[in-house]
Amino acid sequence: MTNLDKQITQTLKKVAGELDQPTFVMPDQAVAYKRKRSRLLGSLVFPVSISCVLLLTISVSSYVSPTFVAYVKSLFDGSSDKELQYAVQEGFSQKVNASVTDQGYTLEIKEILADPMRIVAVYSIKDQQNNFIHPDKLHISKVEVTDLKGNVIKETTTYGVNKREENYGYLTLKNPGETEEQKLLLQFEGNQIDSVKGNWPLKVPIDLEKSITASKMLPMNKTYTYTTPQGLQINLNSVMYSLTAARVEYETKWTEEAKKRLVQESKQVKGRIASAAPYVRYDDYKLNFHVENEKGEKVKDLTWELDTPRKAVDEYGHSIRKYGFAPLSPDHQYTLVLDSLVKTEPYKLDISFEPKQLADKPVRVDKDGKTIEIKSVTFDKPQNEASPKDEKHATITLEAYLKDIVQITDRILVDDDTDKIINHFGWTIKDEKGKIYNVTGGDFKMIGKDEQGRNHIRMKLQSYEMKELPQKLSLTSELAEKSYDLDWRVPLPMPKEDK
Structure with missing residues (x-):
């Protein structure tokens, strides 16, 4: 940024407050990419890929000063991501007039910021009356970065829609620079807006030459x-x-x-x-x-x-x-x-109890420096997205005090063909007759440290297979994530x- 640009930027900060500029705030967390064969508890996941259909070109405003153009018109202004703000003020964002209309709705990519680390694209949706539609109403079906011939650079993931701003959303693609190509295509497609199904494909050129040179x-x-x-x-x-x-x-x-x-x-x-x-x-x-x-x-x-x-x-x-x-x-x-190094390894925890005992007081076991306390067994709403929603789930609430343990294994195996939960390989729930109940959902929270310096962990383990309370239950875990400083x-x- 030149000294002149810096002076212009400072002056424009006063002017920008008088302009009708949207406030764009990046969300703090992202949506995880879906992995086949397993799901993390509570994760929001979806797959991404694309087919190319329509080419719309970028229209960039006339050059005055990169800082002037970027600062006055950037939808990243006000973002909590200071790193993106800096890159925009240095003139590295690209204004885009790429839009497609179907079923009375128009999807438009407004602005792109691209460097070898990530591509961030700002988009909006409008109806026939030119009213903004909240960005989370868009179902994003396909996203890809390709070269100019359509060859896929790498599998990419989109994550997050800004829910704190009514007009603009964003998608982020990671590692777009893992290629020798500097001219790429962002291919982006939606297949549903609110309850209306349709086809909203965009293919937008991206030039990484300037940002790669600066890296x-x-x-x-x-x-x-x-x-x-x-x-x-x-x-x-x-x-x-x-x-x-x-x-x-x-x-x-x-x-x-x-x-x-x-x-x-x-x-x-x-x-x-x-x-x-x-x-x-x-x-x-x-x-x-x-x-x-x-x-x-x-x-x-x-x-x-x-x-x-x-x-x-x-x-x-x-x-x-x-x-x-x-x-x-x-x-x-x-x-x-x-x-630190966090490593999954054998770590046995086990406790047996009678659910009816919990009406009087929790059941607690202290052994080998480990403490497990069963608080309750109730029938509650499901906590895992893949669990049936129309029935109550047996829920075991427990607390554990463990040294150096940061997580009890909590991955759930899912059958790809039927989308049915088939088992949970961290915990085993067994009744007095030897019947095993699969853990089909739950929750894990790190509360803090106790007076002995042990990690205080609170867990809920759910199973929709348990329809009524057995006389006795045993709870066993064989694996844990242990942290080494x-x-x-x-x-x-x-x-x-x-x-």
């Missing part, structure tokens, strides 16, 4: 490698800086000794988890990072906004992963800090300013 990829020092006490080797490959984000790429793999331990851990639960075949958990781990400046102040984490599927190198946990965070200022020195610190290289 920097720096290799990391080859000596930046680390092996955790659990045997996970970590190698930092590179750090990428763009206008809207920064991201470290790192490679992970287990030592040979650690691989043998993982095989032994799998054998420990073999035959004890009835609802899923045991397997070696080479990939059931997560590394938690943060970035801080020389004062110890943390940089904003963008993992959720930029999170991408890992790239598997082999089937034994060797993979390439990425960690994203806000852009860094050249006025500071920064350090990447590895805080780490403290590996690496200085981050910074790009040199262009003179």
Whole structure:
């Protein structure tokens, strides 16, 4: 941004308040991409793909100053995402006049901001009277980024619709820059607005040349490698800086000794988890990072906004992963800090009780430094989206006090053909006759720490298979996510300013 542009921007801040500009606020969370064969409790999921049908070109306002055009007319103005605001003020957003009308409704993409980290597109919907329709009324059926010949660059996901602003919504596509092509096409299609079915396809050109030029990829020092006490080797490959984000790429793999331990851990639960075949958990781990400046102040984490599927190198946990965070200022020195490793492993919890006992007081078991307390067994509304909605579900409410445990396994297996829940492989509910009730929904909350420093966890486990209360119940878990504290610190290289 030139000094003249900065002066213009400051002046326009006063002018913009007098203009009829929409307030565009980005939502805090995103919708997760649907994974076949499993669902996370409480997740909102949907698939994305596309077919191309219609080409509409971008119409960009006459050039006065990138900052002038971007600031006055940008729908990102007022966004809580300061990284996007900065990129817009630097002139990196593209104004779009791409629209399509069907069934009396017009879908329009108004503005696009694209760099190698992500593409964010702002859209609106209007009826025949030119009235705005709330953006969450649009059912987005297909989204893709392709080259100019229509070849798909990568599978992409859309996530989130702004529910705090009545006129404009947005979709975000991650990692659009994982290609040598700089001229791409955003292909976007809706198939329903409110209760009206139709076809609203758009194909919008995107030029990444300017934003790629402004981005920097720096290799990391080859000596930046680390092996955790659990045997996970970590190698930092590179750090990428763009206008809207920064991201470290790192490679992970287990030592040979650690691989043998993982095989032994799998054998420990073999035959004890009835609802899923045991397997070696080479990939059931997560590394938690943060970035801080020389004062110890943390940089904003963008993992959720930029999170991408890992790239598997082999089937034994060797993979390439990425960690994203806000852009860094050249006025500071920064350090990447590895805080912890979270790993799924055998961890047994078990308690038996009589549901009728709970009328007097909770049932509590203290064993091996672990505490489990059953609060109640009731029949409530379902908490999982795939569960039948027309009946009450047996709900076991419990609290646990556990050291270093951050999650009790809570993934539900779903049959792809029938969309029916077939089992839950973390918990087993069994009555006095040996009958097993599948866990078909529930809730997991981390409350805090107790006086012993243990994690206080509150859980609800639901089963629509239990129609009435048995005399006795036993509750058993064989797996948990255990957190191991780490403290590996690496200085981050910074790009040199262009003179």
